[in-house]
Amino acid sequence: xxxxxxSQLGWPASAAPSQSSTKGVKVHYEGxxxxxxxxxxxxxxxxxxxxxxxxxxxxTAENYSDVAYNFAACPHGYLLEGRGxxxxxxxxxxxxxxxxxxxxxxxxxxxxxxxxTDAMLSAIRxxxxxxxxxxxGAEIKGHRDGYATSCPGGPLYAWVKKGAPRPDTAPTxxxxxxxxxxxxxxxxxxxxxxxxxxAAPSTAAKGNTHWTADSYLRDIxxxxxxxxxxxxxxxxxxxxxxxxxxxxxxxxxxxxxxxRIRAAIExxxxxxxxxx
Numbered sequence: 001x002x003x004x005x006x007s008q009l010g011w012p013a014s015a016a017p018s019q020s021s022t023k024g025v026k027v028h029y030e031g032x033x034x035x036x037x038x039x040x041x042x043x044x045x046x047x048x049x050x051x052x053x054x055x056x057x058x059x060t061a062e063n064y065s066d067v068a069y070n071f072a073a074c075p076h077g078y079l080l081e082g083r084g085x086x087x088x089x090x091x092x093x094x095x096x097x098x099x100x101x102x103x104x105x106x107x108x109x110x111x112x113x114x115x116x117t118d119a120m121l122s123a124i125r126x127x128x129x130x131x132x133x134x135x136x137g138a139e140i141k142g143h144r145d146g147y148a149t150s151c152p153g154g155p156l157y158a159w160v161k162k163g164a165p166r167p168d169t170a171p172t173x174x175x176x177x178x179x180x181x182x183x184x185x186x187x188x189x190x191x192x193x194x195x196x197x198x199a200a201p202s203t204a205a206k207g208n209t210h211w212t213a214d215s216y217l218r219d220i221x222x223x224x225x226x227x228x229x230x231x232x233x234x235x236x237x238x239x240x241x242x243x244x245x246x247x248x249x250x251x252x253x254x255x256x257x258x259x260r261i262r263a264a265i266e267x268x269x270x271x272x273x274x275x276x
Contacts, residue, residue, distance in 0.1 A: 002079065070102045091105070
C-alpha cells in the first residue's frame with residue numbers, strides 16, 4: 001500500500017466526528033470534469049486532493065469540518081488520507097448514510113479522466129481493506145446505493161457491483177522464457193534473411209559452410225565504420241550477444257532468438273555498411 005498521510009499533505013488532525021464502526025464502505029467519484037493530466041503527473045493528483053479539501057472547507061452550505069471523504073485514490077496507486085480512520089464521513093448524502101458507511105473517492109470524473117486505472121482500483125481496495133481492519137463492515141457499495149446520484153460513475157460502479165476485486169498485477173501463468181542455445185547454420189541463415197534485423201553478412205561469410213554465430217558477430221564488427229565511442233558501444237553489444245547465445249539443450253526457437261538479438265542491439269547507434 002502506498003499511503004500519503006495528512007501530515008505529508010501538510011494538514012492538521014481531522015476535526016471530523018469520531019466513529020468506530022460502520023456497515024462498510026461506499027465508493028465515490030468527483031462527478032465533475034477531471035483533467036487527464038492526473039494520469040502522468042502525481043503532483044497534479046496531490047493538488048487535486050488539496051483543492052477538494054479546500055472547496056469543502058469553503059462550503060458554508062454543507063458546513064464540512066474537513067474534506068468529506070475518509071480516503072481518496074489516485075491513478076498512480078496512492079491512497080491519500082482524508083478524514084482517515086475511525087472518522088465519520090461527510091460524503092454519503094445525509095447523516096444516516098454517513099453513519100452507515102465510510103467513504104473513499106476515486107480521482108475520476110464525469111468527463112476528461114473517467115476510467116479508473118488498475119493502480120487506482122488497487123488503491124481503493126487498499127483503503128477498503130484498511131477501513132475493514134479499523135471498524136468497517138463487509139459491505140462495499142456505490143454512493144448511488146441509497147442516494148439519488150450518478151456517483152461513482154459508470155466504470156467505478158460496474159467494478160463495485162463485481163465486488164470491487166483487486167486487479168491482477170501479473171499473469172497467473174506467465175510464459176516461460178526460452179533458454180538460449182547455440183545457432184546452427186540454418187538458424188543463422190534464417191536470421192540474416194529476416195528484414196530489419198541487421199545488414200546482410202559479407203559475401204565471404206555467406207559462402208562459408210562453417211559459418212557460425214560468432215563469425216556473424218565478428219563480421220558485423222568488421223563492417224562498422226564509426227568513432228571510437230561507437231566501436232566501444234558495439235563491443236558491448238557483441239559481448240551481450242555472445243553471452244545470449246550460450247549453450248542450451250532444447251530445439252532452437254528462431255523467432256525468440258531474433259527477438260533477443262533485437263533487444264541486445266537496441267539503443268546502440270552504429271552505422272553498418274550495406275553491401276551492394
